[in-house]
Amino acid sequence: MQQFANPARFLKIANAALPYIWSITAILFAIGLYGALVTTPPDYQQGETVRIMYVHVPAAWLGLFIYCLMGFFSAVAFIYRHPLADAAAKTAAPLGAVFCFLALVTGSFWGKPMWGTWWAWGDARLTSMFILLLFYLGYMAVWSSIDEPTRAAAIARIVALVGVVNVFVVKFSVNWWNTLHQPASVIKMGGPSIDKSMLWALLTMAVAYTMLFLALHLVSMRSEIAARKLRQARLIEIGNR
Amino acid sequence: MDFSAAHVSYVIAAYSISAVCVIGLFLYVLLRDRALAAKLKQNAEKDTL
Numbered sequence: 246m247q248q249f250a251n252p253a254r255f256l257k258i259a260n261a262a263l264p265y266i267w268s269i270t271a272i273l274f275a276i277g278l279y280g281a282l283v284t285t286p287p288d289y290q291q292g293e294t295v296r297i298m299y300v301h302v303p304a305a306w307l308g309l310f311i312y313c314l315m316g317f318f319s320a321v322a323f324i325y326r327h328p329l330a331d332a333a334a335k336t337a338a339p340l341g342a343v344f345c346f347l348a349l350v351t352g353s354f355w356g357k358p359m360w361g362t363w364w365a366w367g368d369a370r371l372t373s374m375f376i377l378l379l380f381y382l383g384y385m386a387v388w389s390s391i392d393e394p395t396r397a398a399a400i401a402r403i404v405a406l407v408g409v410v411n412v413f414v415v416k417f418s419v420n421w422w423n424t425l426h427q428p429a430s431v432i433k434m435g436g437p438s439i440d441k442s443m444l445w446a447l448l449t450m451a452v453a454y455t456m457l458f459l460a461l462h463l464v465s466m467r468s469e470i471a472a473r474k475l476r477q478a479r480l481i482e483i484g485n486r
Numbered sequence: 487m488d489f490s491a492a493h494v495s496y497v498i499a500a501y502s503i504s505a506v507c508v509i510g511l512f513l514y515v516l517l518r519d520r521a522l523a524a525k526l527k528q529n530a531e532k533d534t535l
Contacts, residue, residue, distance in 0.1 A: 282487050282501075293491040300504040343511050347504055354500040358493035457508070461515045468515070471522040478529050 250329050252470050259463040266460040273453035280446030288443075297355040299447055302431070303454040305348035305374070309412050311341030311458065312377060315384070316409035319402040329466075331398040332473070334405055335388055336465035340458055342381035349374060360425050369418035370426035377415055380408035394476075 281299035288295035315334040322330035352371070353363045365371060384404045391397035419428045431437045437444055488494070 287488070287491070292493065293488055293497055294493045296487065296497045297500045300500055304504070340511065340515075343507055347507050350503055351500040354496045354503075358496050457512075461511065464515050464519050468519040468522045471519075471526045475522070475525055475529060478533075 250325075250327050252329060255329065256467060256470065259467060263460060263463055266456055266463070270453060270456040270460055273449055273456060277446060277450035277453045280449060285443050285446045291359060294355065294358050295443070297351055298443075299450045301348060301351040301355055302447060303451040304344045304351060306451055307454050307458055308341060308345035308348050308374070308377060309415060310455075311337050311344065312380070312405075312408060312412050315341065315405045316412075319405035322398065323402055323406075328398075328473075331402070332466055332469045333462075335398075335401065336469050337462055338381055338384050338388075340461055340465065342378065342385065344454070344458070345374065345378045345381055349378065356425075365425050368425045369422040370415065370424050373411060373415040373418050377408070377411055380404065380411060384408070394473075 277299070281296055285296070285299075287293050315337050318330045318334035318337070321327065322334065349371075352374075356365075357363050384401055387401045387404055388397050391400065418424060419426055430439050431444070431447070439447065487497075
């Protein structure tokens with residue numbers, strides 16, 4: 246872990262790994278989308294609408310996973326005060342927000358034909374997922390509204406760590422409350438209840454989304470390191486005047 | 487996929503919005519990275535002069 250904490254070493258490893266990650270992402274998307282749209286069967290109850298699952302579920306998983314990652318990086322930054330940990334959390338936030346937004350929108354497109362409604366405020370899963378999106382936006386607002394990076398990082402870490410509680414609420418909301426949203430059908434005790442003919446495509450799409458996030462996160466971190474170098478150069482220039 | 491099935495427009499809408507958001511995010515991240523890398527290079531060249 247400490248090996249990656251050096252920005253120069255991080256950039257060297259990231260630049261070497263990125264072409265492979267992009268290639269794997271493209272291959273997985275091609276296989277996953279072919280499975281999702283062509284080879285997997287329609288559901289016996291939902292018909293073709295079930296195909297929304299292959300874009301909705303991976304987006305929702307990533308929305309939750311990225312926030313957990315932000316919480317982890319924020320905890321590392323709290324304990325070790327390492328600036329790369331803050332950069333990792335900061336650059337993950339916009340990516341997580343987009344996946345969280347996608348989960349909400351594609352969920353609405355799935356909800357309308359299946360439940361007869363686009364949205365239900367009384368549903369714990371939907372509302373807690375919406376609150377997660379607000380946490381993402383709040384976290385990003387902290388970084389963009391405070392000019393001093395050290396102060397912004399200190400407040401942003403607290404927002405990230407508090408928001409992790411909501412991730413558990415999202416995950417277990419379908420078990421704790423009687424909701425419109427169905428209970429977990431993949432990550433649950435006793436194994437997945439989805440048929441194998443559909444499960445492989447869902448898991449391929451989930452890995453494809455995760456690889457896409459990994460690639461975008463590495464590029465975003467590279468940008469963040471460049472932005473910090475530019476800021477430092479600007480401060481030195483102002484100091485020399 | 488049967489394009490004449492019921493509710494198929496919802497499936498198309500879900501995939502379309504996913505594609506737009508993912509491609510948009512991809513372009514935003516890559517273009518920002520290129521712009522910052524170019525600025526950094528420009529700064530380094532300015533310093534060596």
